[in-house]
Amino acid sequence: MRDSSWRSPRPAPPSPRAASVPAARSAVLSRRAALGLAAAVPLAASGAPAAYAATTIGGERLGRGGVQVLGGSALPERLTARAWLVADHESGEVLAAYDAHRRLAPASTLKMLFADTVLKRFERTETRKATDGDLADVPAGSSLVGIKPGITYTVEQLWQGVFLRSGNDAVHVLSHMNGGIAVTVAQMQARARDLQALDTHVVSPDGFDHKGQLSSAYDLTLFARHGLADADFRGYCATKTADFPAGGKKTFQIQNTDRLLTGAWGVRPYDGLIGVKNGYTSHAGNTFTGAATRDGRTLLVTVMHPKNGGSGVYEETAQLLDWGFENAAKVRPVGTLVEPLSAGGASATPARKAPKAAGASAADTGPASAGSSWGLFAGAGGAFALLAGGAFALRGRRRAATGEDGEEGSARHRR
Numbered sequence: 001m002r003d004s005s006w007r008s009p010r011p012a013p014p015s016p017r018a019a020s021v022p023a024a025r026s027a028v029l030s031r032r033a034a035l036g037l038a039a040a041v042p043l044a045a046s047g048a049p050a051a052y053a054a055t056t057i058g059g060e061r062l063g064r065g066g067v068q069v070l071g072g073s074a075l076p077e078r079l080t081a082r083a084w085l086v087a088d089h090e091s092g093e094v095l096a097a098y099d100a101h102r103r104l105a106p107a108s109t110l111k112m113l114f115a116d117t118v119l120k121r122f123e124r125t126e127t128r129k130a131t132d133g134d135l136a137d138v139p140a141g142s143s144l145v146g147i148k149p150g151i152t153y154t155v156e157q158l159w160q161g162v163f164l165r166s167g168n169d170a171v172h173v174l175s176h177m178n179g180g181i182a183v184t185v186a187q188m189q190a191r192a193r194d195l196q197a198l199d200t201h202v203v204s205p206d207g208f209d210h211k212g213q214l215s216s217a218y219d220l221t222l223f224a225r226h227g228l229a230d231a232d233f234r235g236y237c238a239t240k241t242a243d244f245p246a247g248g249k250k251t252f253q254i255q256n257t258d259r260l261l262t263g264a265w266g267v268r269p270y271d272g273l274i275g276v277k278n279g280y281t282s283h284a285g286n287t288f289t290g291a292a293t294r295d296g297r298t299l300l301v302t303v304m305h306p307k308n309g310g311s312g313v314y315e316e317t318a319q320l321l322d323w324g325f326e327n328a329a330k331v332r333p334v335g336t337l338v339e340p341l342s343a344g345g346a347s348a349t350p351a352r353k354a355p356k357a358a359g360a361s362a363a364d365t366g367p368a369s370a371g372s373s374w375g376l377f378a379g380a381g382g383a384f385a386l387l388a389g390g391a392f393a394l395r396g397r398r399r400a401a402t403g404e405d406g407e408e409g410s411a412r413h414r415r
Contacts, residue, residue, distance in 0.1 A: 057196055058218060059335030062100045068334040069096040072327035076319040080307035084316070085217040086324040089225060089291060089298035092337035095324055097217065100335070103199050104304050106215035107279030108143070108166045109287045110207035112223035113200065113215075115162065115233055117191040118178055124156040124232070134173045137181060139208045142168035145254060151247050161244065163236040164256045166279070168206040175205050195222050196338045196345060209283040217302040218337075224276045224289045224300055225337055237275030260290055260314040267311045270318050274298075278313070286313035292321050299324045 061068045069075065075096065083099040094100070128134075129152045138144070145160075145167030147153065153161075153173070161170030175184040184205045192200040199216035207213070227233040240262050243251040258278050259267035272292040279287040286309065289302040301320045306312045339345030 057101070057198055058094060058338055062094065062097055062218060062335040065099055067096070067098045068100070070332040070334055072096075072331040073323070076316070076323055079316055079319070080312070081303045081316055082305040083217040084303045084320060085221050085301070086320050087221055087225070087300045087337055088328060089228065089300050092225070092339075093333035094335035094337065095328055095331050095333060097334060100218040101199055101216050103214040103216055105209060105213060105281065105284035106200075106207055106220060106304075107209075107281045107284035107287045108207040109220050109277050109279040109289055109302075110202070110213070110215060111162055111166065111171065111279075112220065112227050112277050112289065113188050113192060113197070113202070114171060114184070114205045115159070115236075116195075116223055116227050117188045118174055118184065119159070119230065119232055121178060122155045122174075124154065126155045127152050128155070128158070128173055128177055130173055134176045135169055138168050138172050139204075139206075142206065142208055144169045145244060146246075146252070147173060148247065151245055153245055157242075157244060159232070159236050160239065160242045160254065163277070164239060164242060164254050166257055168208060171206040181205065192219070194340045194342050195226060196341065196347070197222050207279055209281045217304050220287070220289045220302045220304075221300050222337055224291060224302070226340070227276065228274070228291060234274065237277060259311060260288075260317060265311060267314050268318075270321065285309070288313045288317050290317045290321065294325045297325065297328060299328070
């Protein structure tokens with residue numbers, strides 16, 4: 001179902017979609033070339049999570065560790081998230097943030113970037129008969145909407161599976177329609193670079209736990225802001241329930257896993273919420289980016305990895321939204337959500353030294369010169385993503401042996 005009721009209370013900022021970067025499906029990397037490319041990847045991209053991005057994306061204050069806020073009333077007292085950010089949807093002004101550029105596992109909030117990249121490539125009415133090959137590389141333990149080989153689905157139904165149930169099976173069917181996992185990963189990385197989401201390193205299109213798959217509160221908020229500029233994206237993320245094919249003329253109902261939208265599991269629905277995406281894995285913990293409108297203003301909030309499990313991510317998001325609506329006119333912005341390069345956004349200048357989180361060890365903090373090496377990685381992102389995608393299925397099999405759970409959908413850990 002398409003939600004056509006929500007409209008930005010003020011004109012949305014221009015956000016034309018980046019032209020996709022074509023990926024040569026038959027590209028072959030020699031072993032020597034692959035090793036050379038791997039050597040150029042910074043520490044954060046290779047799996048050791050850097051504490052912060054070595055860039056000044058969004059403003060100098062956002063590159064600092066700790067809480068960044070200028071004016072307004074006191075922030076909520078019991079925030080436990082490892083990173084969070086509050087921003088105005090229209091202006092892009094960041095009202096407050098905590099470790100905004102800290103690189104953390106994103107879980108299924110990365111599906112916002114997947115939608116930003118792939119959503120407009122297919123008409124809603126196009127169909128796909130699912131095959132065993134479409135589902136062969138879905139990681140064990142993934143959240144699933146319930147796609148079965150031999151059943152034909154519309155693109156609209158597949159996107160409902162992505163947004164409502166966070167179905168990795170739906171992501172993989174759409175990715176195979178798009179040319180395959182490797183092609184889609186390369187396109188997502190190119191889209192992230194255009195959005196200037198330089199904290200993000202894509203390994204798989206579904207957000208499942210994979211070594212080196214990272215993003216930040218800042219980047220996830222960028223993905224949400226630009227996704228919400230699209231009517232289909234808005235409609236899908238605001239849909240609470242839908243009927244999903246079960247074969248023949250049979251259907252079953254699916255419900256959105258966003259508890260702040262539906263009120264499931266005892267969470268009070270947030271007044272004015274319009275989406276956008278939640279996530280959970282055993283490694284990432286809970287992540288969430290939400291958008292809500294009140295009194296003519298739309299705010300975006302991203303919360304990553306709160307200590308409180310279960311509904312804690314929604315409770316902290318609601319507290320930050322409340323604070324934002326109360327203080328938006330009182331605070332001075334501490335940064336801004338930058339515009340895409342393709343829309344004329346100014347390219348950010350790498351910082352000389354990445355700030356280190358309090359208590360961070362050398363093992364989880366990138367090198368001081370990470371800014372230049374990350375830039376080198378970004379330039380080679382498409383080729384590296386193809387390499388990563390090629391090894392994706394093997395990693396998926398190894399993950400099955402670890403018993404790692406998928407976002408919001410593991411049979412053992414579904415809440």
